[in-house]
Amino acid sequence: MNQEIQWFLHIIETNKLLSKEEIVYLYKSLHETNITLDECAQAALDIKTDSITSEEEANTIVKSFEEARLTAIAKAVQNTPIPQITQTGTKKMNDCFETASSLSEEDTKYFLKTLLSDLKKNGTSDLHISAGAVPFVRKSLKTERISNTLITPDLSAKLNTAFLDHQQMLSFSNDKALSYCLSFSEKERYRVSLINQKDGISGSYHIVPGDIQPLKQLGFSEANIAAIEYFLSHHNGLILVTGPIGNGKTTTLASLVDILNKNRKDHIIMIEHPIEIVQSSLSCNVTQREVKKHTAAYSSAIRAALREDPDIIVIGELSDLETIEIAITASETGHIVIGTMQTGDATNTMNRIINIFPPLQQPQIRAMLAGSLRGIICQRLLPAKNEGVTLAAEIMVNTLAISNTINEGKMHLLKQTIQTSTKSGMISMDASILSLYTAGKISKETALQNVTDKKNYEKLITG
Numbered sequence: 036m037n038q039e040i041q042w043f044l045h046i047i048e049t050n051k052l053l054s055k056e057e058i059v060y061l062y063k064s065l066h067e068t069n070i071t072l073d074e075c076a077q078a079a080l081d082i083k084t085d086s087i088t089s090e091e092e093a094n095t096i097v098k099s100f101e102e103a104r105l106t107a108i109a110k111a112v113q114n115t116p117i118p119q120i121t122q123t124g125t126k127k128m129n130d131c132f133e134t135a136s137s138l139s140e141e142d143t144k145y146f147l148k149t150l151l152s153d154l155k156k157n158g159t160s161d162l163h164i165s166a167g168a169v170p171f172v173r174k175s176l177k178t179e180r181i182s183n184t185l186i187t188p189d190l191s192a193k194l195n196t197a198f199l200d201h202q203q204m205l206s207f208s209n210d211k212a213l214s215y216c217l218s219f220s221e222k223e224r225y226r227v228s229l230i231n232q233k234d235g236i237s238g239s240y241h242i243v244p245g246d247i248q249p250l251k252q253l254g255f256s257e258a259n260i261a262a263i264e265y266f267l268s269h270h271n272g273l274i275l276v277t278g279p280i281g282n283g284k285t286t287t288l289a290s291l292v293d294i295l296n297k298n299r300k301d302h303i304i305m306i307e308h309p310i311e312i313v314q315s316s317l318s319c320n321v322t323q324r325e326v327k328k329h330t331a332a333y334s335s336a337i338r339a340a341l342r343e344d345p346d347i348i349v350i351g352e353l354s355d356l357e358t359i360e361i362a363i364t365a366s367e368t369g370h371i372v373i374g375t376m377q378t379g380d381a382t383n384t385m386n387r388i389i390n391i392f393p394p395l396q397q398p399q400i401r402a403m404l405a406g407s408l409r410g411i412i413c414q415r416l417l418p419a420k421n422e423g424v425t426l427a428a429e430i431m432v433n434t435l436a437i438s439n440t441i442n443e444g445k446m447h448l449l450k451q452t453i454q455t456s457t458k459s460g461m462i463s464m465d466a467s468i469l470s471l472y473t474a475g476k477i478s479k480e481t482a483l484q485n486v487t488d489k490k491n492y493e494k495l496i497t498g
Contacts (some may be wrong), residue, residue: 039072039134042107047079057082067274076104078494086241108142109149132170132184137195143197151217151225155242157421160281162242166191166235168365173281176418188235195229195238201332206327211316216217216309216325224247243311244286247293254426256470258410262430263412270346272409273472274359275353277378282416284313284375284424292349292371296321301346306336310350319347326351333358341365350374356391363388363400366407380464380487381411381431382449385441397444405442411465418479425476427462427485430452465492472496 048058058313070078076265080100081364084093112134136145138223154172161173166461171180180279186194194205197218207229217225222245229238250260267361268346276284288314293304296319303319308326322343333350334357340348352375354357364493378384385404392400413429429439431453440448451459462470465486472482477498485494 037072037111039107039111040070040075042110043075043079043103045074046103046106048102048278050099050103052103053079053082062104068373072104072107076100079281092176105142105145108138109146112138112146113150113153116250122398130282132182132186132190136187136190140197143193143365147194147197147220151242152219152223155223155245159478160242161398163238163241164191164240165237166232168234174425176416185341186494191236191238195236198227214309216243216311218449221313224313226309241281246313247289247314248286250287250290250294253283255428257459259412259428259430262290262410262432264294265432265460267291267371268369268408271366271369271371271407273363273375273404273407274371274373274409276383276414277376277381277384277410277411278414280377282414284414287412287414288349288351288373288375289314292321292347295347295371299346302344303347303349304340304343304345305347306330306333306340306351308333334361337361337365339469341403343369345370345493347371347373352376353388356381359388359391360400363403367403371463378413380413380429381453382446383448384411385414385446389444389446401442401444402426405433405438408438409439415464415485417468417471417481420481425471427464428462428470430460430462432456432461434459468492469495 044058044061048052061075061082080097083096083100083330096381099139112132124365133189135143135146148258151162159172160173164184164186169180169185196207197479199207199213203213203215205398211231212337213227213229215227217227217240221376224243226241226243227238228241229236240477255489266272274291278286289387292314295301295303298315299319301319303321305314305323305399306326307322307323308330310323312327314323322338324330326333326336330339333352334355336349337358338361339350348362348365348370350358350362350372350469351374353362353376362374376384376387378387385488388404388482389397389400411429411431415427415429416424419425431449434456436452436456440446440452450463453463454466463486468477468482468485469492471477474477482496483489483493488494
């Protein structure tokens with residue numbers, strides 16, 4: 036008897052859907068046969084039907100048996116021991132994907148939803164299902180296999196396209212890549228990225244936090260928070276949140292919007308790809324638009340936003356010349372513009388912005404940034420000493436010294452200016468990493484691996 040049926044019998048016994056005598060009778064009649072789970076569920080329902088007295092009771096019983104069937108499939112696929120139910124988390128599941136190829140469309144969706152929910156509860160950040168590889172997850176910045184099953188091209192296509200609607204399937208077929216948000220509720224959302232590669236389809240599922248977390252809970256220090264609140268106190272200007280991909284920029288962005296949403300009475304327009312964290316209108320009116328779903332591109336969405344009487348424009352990613360140019364212009368014309376970039380520190384951020392423009396236009400852009408920039412938050416997640424991750428953050432405040440440095444194009448002096456301007460709320464990434472080490476939050480090895488000025492900081496760390 037396969038594990039699905041064993042789990043089904045255990046569940047209906049635990050939930051008292053059938054008596055022990057009825058379970059024993061059903062078990063004996065099925066023990067030596069090759070009956071399927073569906074046939075077993077129908078046999079169990081037939082036994083129960085004899086005692087049903089009303090249509091309402093019948094509907095309830097059918098629903099209960101269906102839930103038991105779906106749960107049994109999920110537990111069998113995850114190879115969960117019987118009768119003790121163990122959380123899958125990131126523990127290896129002994130080829131839990133082995134039976135996934137035989138699941139129906141509905142059961143495939145249920146399996147993925149259950150798997151993602153379990154991983155979310157276990158503190159996992161990402162799930163990867165790729166053709167030609169075994170499935171693995173990322174937790175505390177480390178990868179770990181969750182099955183020994185090699186995902187075939189057919190199984191990868193089945194799993195990764197299970198939740199796509201017709202329009203998304205068409206878009207993926209045409210573009211060979213797709214990013215969207217898989218949502219089961221406002222607090223259970225996943226950013227999904229699908230691509231085609233030589234072995235088939237690869238899918239990455241990033242687990243989005245269910246709640247908006249305050250800056251202190253994210254790991255920002257009191258001095259960091261004071262500087263960030265100063266950025267948000269203005270009524271115009273550009274605020275940038277930067278860092279490598281997968282280092283919490285979206286979560287920080289949501290926290291900034293939440294602060295504004297609670298403390299101001301403004302119109303906030305958010306442009307994202309995709310929408311990950313849902314923001315409700317509190318003191319502010321919040322409008323969220325998704326690129327390729329509600330608008331064609333970031334640049335066109337910003338132009339449209341400027342005609343919608345906004346006070347604050349939030350841009351999910353500043354990556355191309357047109358988007359950056361419109362964002363800078365909007366920040367000069369009476370709007371707060373908050374955007375993210377995939378850069379490692381403030382100096383690289385400024386160089387990326389300016390160098391994307393033609394040489395003849397760069398002096399003008401430097402002058403615009405010198406006047407409109409409010410500050411830059413650069414963040415990086417590091418493995419914590421005990422467990423999980425901790426946040427290192429570089430903060431650059433656009434003081435007179437920073438403004439003059441930008442205007443004159445002397446970007447190589449930004450790092451030095453940040454290091455010597457701690458009284459203005461600034462801190463360099465290296466200094467932030469050193470403070471985490473001295474506070475005992477990260478190991479010496481982690482600190483040494485992540486500081487860039489190794490010549491000076493290695494002495495401080497080892498000393």
